[in-house]
Amino acid sequence: MKLSMRRDEKEPSPAGDSIADYGQDAVLVNPEKSRWERSWPTIACGAGLFSDGYLNGVIGQVNTILKQLYGKAYTNSPAQSNVTAITFAGTVIGQLFFGYVSDHYSRKWALMASTIILIIFAALSAGSYGAGGSLGGMLAALTAWRFLLGIGIGGEYPAGSVACAESTGELKSGHRNRWFIMFTNVQIDAGTILSSLVPMILVLICSENHLRLVWRLSLGLGVIPPLSLLYLRAKLDEPEEFKKESMKNTKTPWLLVLKFYWLRLSVVSLIWFVYDFSAYSFSIYSTQWISVILGEDTSLWKSFGWGTLVNAFYLPGAIAGAYISDWIGPRRALYTFVFLQGCVGFLMAGLYGILGKPANIAGFVVIYGIFLSLGEAGPGDNIGLVASKTSATAIRGQYYAMAAACGKLGAFVGTYVFPVIQKNAPGGAASTRGGQDPFFVSSSLCLFSAALAFFMLPHIGQDTITTEDIKFREYLESKGWDTRQMGTKEYQMGSSSSVDVMRGEKSVEPAEKV
Numbered sequence: 001m002k003l004s005m006r007r008d009e010k011e012p013s014p015a016g017d018s019i020a021d022y023g024q025d026a027v028l029v030n031p032e033k034s035r036w037e038r039s040w041p042t043i044a045c046g047a048g049l050f051s052d053g054y055l056n057g058v059i060g061q062v063n064t065i066l067k068q069l070y071g072k073a074y075t076n077s078p079a080q081s082n083v084t085a086i087t088f089a090g091t092v093i094g095q096l097f098f099g100y101v102s103d104h105y106s107r108k109w110a111l112m113a114s115t116i117i118l119i120i121f122a123a124l125s126a127g128s129y130g131a132g133g134s135l136g137g138m139l140a141a142l143t144a145w146r147f148l149l150g151i152g153i154g155g156e157y158p159a160g161s162v163a164c165a166e167s168t169g170e171l172k173s174g175h176r177n178r179w180f181i182m183f184t185n186v187q188i189d190a191g192t193i194l195s196s197l198v199p200m201i202l203v204l205i206c207s208e209n210h211l212r213l214v215w216r217l218s219l220g221l222g223v224i225p226p227l228s229l230l231y232l233r234a235k236l237d238e239p240e241e242f243k244k245e246s247m248k249n250t251k252t253p254w255l256l257v258l259k260f261y262w263l264r265l266s267v268v269s270l271i272w273f274v275y276d277f278s279a280y281s282f283s284i285y286s287t288q289w290i291s292v293i294l295g296e297d298t299s300l301w302k303s304f305g306w307g308t309l310v311n312a313f314y315l316p317g318a319i320a321g322a323y324i325s326d327w328i329g330p331r332r333a334l335y336t337f338v339f340l341q342g343c344v345g346f347l348m349a350g351l352y353g354i355l356g357k358p359a360n361i362a363g364f365v366v367i368y369g370i371f372l373s374l375g376e377a378g379p380g381d382n383i384g385l386v387a388s389k390t391s392a393t394a395i396r397g398q399y400y401a402m403a404a405a406c407g408k409l410g411a412f413v414g415t416y417v418f419p420v421i422q423k424n425a426p427g428g429a430a431s432t433r434g435g436q437d438p439f440f441v442s443s444s445l446c447l448f449s450a451a452l453a454f455f456m457l458p459h460i461g462q463d464t465i466t467t468e469d470i471k472f473r474e475y476l477e478s479k480g481w482d483t484r485q486m487g488t489k490e491y492q493m494g495s496s497s498s499v500d501v502m503r504g505e506k507s508v509e510p511a512e513k514v
Contacts, residue, residue: 039171039179041239044232045111046164046183048156048225051118052091053191055149055222057311059084061199061304065215068208068300070135079139081416086143087150088412092405094154099401103394104248107163108236110397114155115233118226121149126220152226154408157384158401160184165388166239166396166465173462174326180388181322181381189314189376191225196311200304208300243488245393245469250485253476257395260475265399267456268387271334272407274449275379277414278442282372306365313369314376321377330382330389330460335453337378338446344371345443352436371439379449383407386457389464392472394486 063084066074074080094114102110125145130137161184168176198221202214317337325333348355348367355364384404391399418438422429425437461467473483 040232041167041236042164042171042179043183044229044236045107045160045167046180047187048111048115048118048160048229048233049184050187050191050225051122051222052153052156053188053193054195054225055118055122055153055191055219056087057192057195058199058218058222059087059146061196061307062215062218064300064303065199065211069211069215073135074139077136077139079136079143081419082143083139083146085412085415086147087153088408088415090147090150091154091157091408092150092412094151095157095401095405095408096154096398097151098155099158099398102159102162102397103246103252107159107166107238107242107397108233110155110159111163111233111236112230114152114159115226115230117152117155118149119223119230121145121152122222122226123220125149125222126216154405157404158397161384161404162388162396162400163236163239163242165385166241166393169239169241169463169465176462177325177330177385178322180385181318181325184384185376185381186315186318186322189311189318189380192314193308193311196304196307200301200308203301203304211300238488241393241465241469243490245486246488247394247486249487249489252395253479253481256476256479256481260472261391261395261399263456264390264458265403267452268383268390269403269406271379271449271452271457272383272387272403273410274445275338275375275383275410276407277410277417278445279372279375279380279411282438282442306361310365310369310372313373314380317373317376318381321381324377325382325385326462330385331453331457334378334382334386334457335450337374338453339450341371341374341378342443342446342450344374345439345446349436349439349443352439353432356432356435375446379453386460389460390458390468392469393465394469394472 063080066083067080094117098110098114101113125142128138128142128145130139130141161180164183165180168180171179199214199218202217203211206214206217321333321337328336344367348371351367354360355367384400387400387403388396419429421437421441422434425431425433427433473486476483
């Protein structure tokens, strides 16, 4: 059966891999709901990613404090790399596990479970203790709790972001991308800023004579963000799209799914891997670079303060990018800004010999901040949006989870590779080449990502979630799969057809074939 619809005149999609904007009247807005009733599910679902920004970012400052407290006993041990990177391993496991749970059981309860895990293991990380007060035992405990914390962070991606994307369907067309971005990537960035601001304030309050208290409080305060969302998330209902399109009551036809989505998923995953490879590594090691530029005698709070200023550049790019994504589309925004980021990165690498001096720290921070801001306006804002809207609702949690897991794998690899790049540079990590080489690598990857997005990503419109569900159902039916099995049991009882019923419900008018 061939589905006929009207295609709006919009940005052309790459050949062979398009997501058409069928019928822009195909909306889910319920006019009987107030603006707050339509908005708060988006907020409750997405805002948990603040924890990702804070808890992943703060470990960079904690790492700096632990080096100052324990010296070579810490820096010469595997713990230095494990403490910063192990969370990413847990996050990958959490993403894949909760991606399955959110598709096959419940978006809401996957969110609740990840929230509870965040609360428990953020608290336990702050209280890490070794038997008999041993340093090795304490670091082993911190590593273990950070791994389990990562599982909770991972759950926020497929459960929270996917439910957030689906909830935006009830918002006004033309504003949906910005709402999604404001309560996903902007939350991550806000958490990242506080991850350096909070330790700075704590150092000023407690002084450098009480750094053990500082690092424990910095980790312990990570309990507050997920705790503040617990009540709102308990009130959530399942998104309407999930009720109609899920495969929770039937066996997922994975062979058909892979045939339909394998290329698109591969492209999205690769772009996310490349972005996180650079973004998270720069975030974690920025404080160390600033410390090297300022010199060893600089007080810790000043180092954290400059780090806060650097991280603050994330927000302008992320907020501006949220609006730009609605105006020109996620695909155009992604490839335009990641290309510009690569250009600025090469400029910074070329000027590092000048910028990497204590007298020019302000210039370093400004240009580095522009580099980060462009990254946020491009892939930072849009890669999660692309991942959440380029697949059907039935497998969206797992599709998103696999793409996001590739991103975290990139972050995990980057946290190990960046120090190696710096150490193997001529002159070592503290030399000019030690500062230049990470920017050369990152900028090259930015240009590679821009090419992938330009040539391989489809156009994504305001109603892509709705139209993608229709296209997926049509494909399944063309292969003989009965789509009346989809949806909750209540929805199945009233379902007598599939694509034809959906076309009628979603007001997609027939026209010429596409």
